[in-house]
Amino acid sequence: MYNFAVVINEHPNSMKIGIIQQRCGEDIEKNIAHLEQGARQATQQGAELIVMQELHNSQYFCQVENPINFDLAEPIPGPSTQRFGLLAKELNVVMVLSLFERRAAGLYHNTAVVIERDGSIAGKYRKMHIPDDPAYYEKFYFTPGDLGFHPIHTSVGCLGVQVCWDQWYPEGARLMALQGAELLIYPTAIGYESTDAPEEQERQREAWTTIQRGHAVANGLPVIAVNRTGHEPDPSGQTGGIQFWGSSFVSGPQGELIYRAPKDEEVVAVIDLDMQRSENVRRWWPFLRDRRIEEFGGLTQRFID
Numbered sequence: 001m002y003n004f005a006v007v008i009n010e011h012p013n014s015m016k017i018g019i020i021q022q023r024c025g026e027d028i029e030k031n032i033a034h035l036e037q038g039a040r041q042a043t044q045q046g047a048e049l050i051v052m053q054e055l056h057n058s059q060y061f062c063q064v065e066n067p068i069n070f071d072l073a074e075p076i077p078g079p080s081t082q083r084f085g086l087l088a089k090e091l092n093v094v095m096v097l098s099l100f101e102r103r104a105a106g107l108y109h110n111t112a113v114v115i116e117r118d119g120s121i122a123g124k125y126r127k128m129h130i131p132d133d134p135a136y137y138e139k140f141y142f143t144p145g146d147l148g149f150h151p152i153h154t155s156v157g158c159l160g161v162q163v164c165w166d167q168w169y170p171e172g173a174r175l176m177a178l179q180g181a182e183l184l185i186y187p188t189a190i191g192y193e194s195t196d197a198p199e200e201q202e203r204q205r206e207a208w209t210t211i212q213r214g215h216a217v218a219n220g221l222p223v224i225a226v227n228r229t230g231h232e233p234d235p236s237g238q239t240g241g242i243q244f245w246g247s248s249f250v251s252g253p254q255g256e257l258i259y260r261a262p263k264d265e266e267v268v269a270v271i272d273l274d275m276q277r278s279e280n281v282r283r284w285w286p287f288l289r290d291r292r293i294e295e296f297g298g299l300t301q302r303f304i305d
């Protein structure tokens with residue numbers, strides 16, 4: 001059962017953003033039906049754009065390296081884009097999906113797909129940074145993205161969509177901003193390692209929020225991060241599984257927290273964003289004007305000895 005939150009602060013140039021933070025069980029059909037329910041709730045409150053969490057159709061299968069999990073992948077276009085496309089058209093809303101893409105046999109991506117109001121695919125983004133950590137064995141499943149960092153144009157604005165691990169890297173956010181992105185969006189699946197002390201868990205959660213709020217400040221753009229919540233066991237039994245930390249949030253262009261979800265609850269939230277504010281903030285803080293781009297060549301190197 002979702003908790004429902006509405007953060008309304010009407011502005012002449014506002015956009016209502018719907019976010020869905022949920023638990024995922026083993027039954028994929030139930031997960032998708034629950035997402036559909038959340039999308040309907042959000043649009044009833046006026047949402048124009050709905051953002052879902054990373055790999056939302058299933059549990060987070062990357063806790064183990066198991067070839068059978070490739071059966072979860074699907075083509076794009078495919079079943080999920082068709083199903084959510086029909087929903088987007090019915091609800092007259094733009095949607096950001098996160099799917100396990102089967103591009104070809106042996107070639108798979110972690111892919112965000114943006115669905116237009118008419119149900120068509122507005123564009124997609126393939127996750128560029130692929131982690132390989134205990135309980136996050138994504139390099140086994142995903143080929144790094146090859147579409148670059150390019151925002152996706154939609155009827156509600158220009159969306160700078162990336163995925164999870166990308167959110168720790170400022171370069172992707174900057175490249176999206178330089179190409180006219182009006183929002184930075186991050187579908188996410190991240191949580192606590194079960195053996196970490198509570199204070200370490202909180203440091204990690206706060207660092208995750210802080211780095212993305214930094215992207216908002218550095219680029220003068222709102223940030224939307226949508227994470228999953230709940231505990232998912234490790235199928236191998238070697239660890240205590242992942243306790244996803246929820247805490248989905250929307251930040252304004254000065255890093256101000258407009259909304260932050262609880263850690264351990266399912267939430268549908270609709271947040272009203274003042275889309276004019278980015279223009280004003282960039283006039284006050286003209287970071288793009290003052291960039292010394294002629295001195296940034298070292299950023300293309302792995303390390304400078």
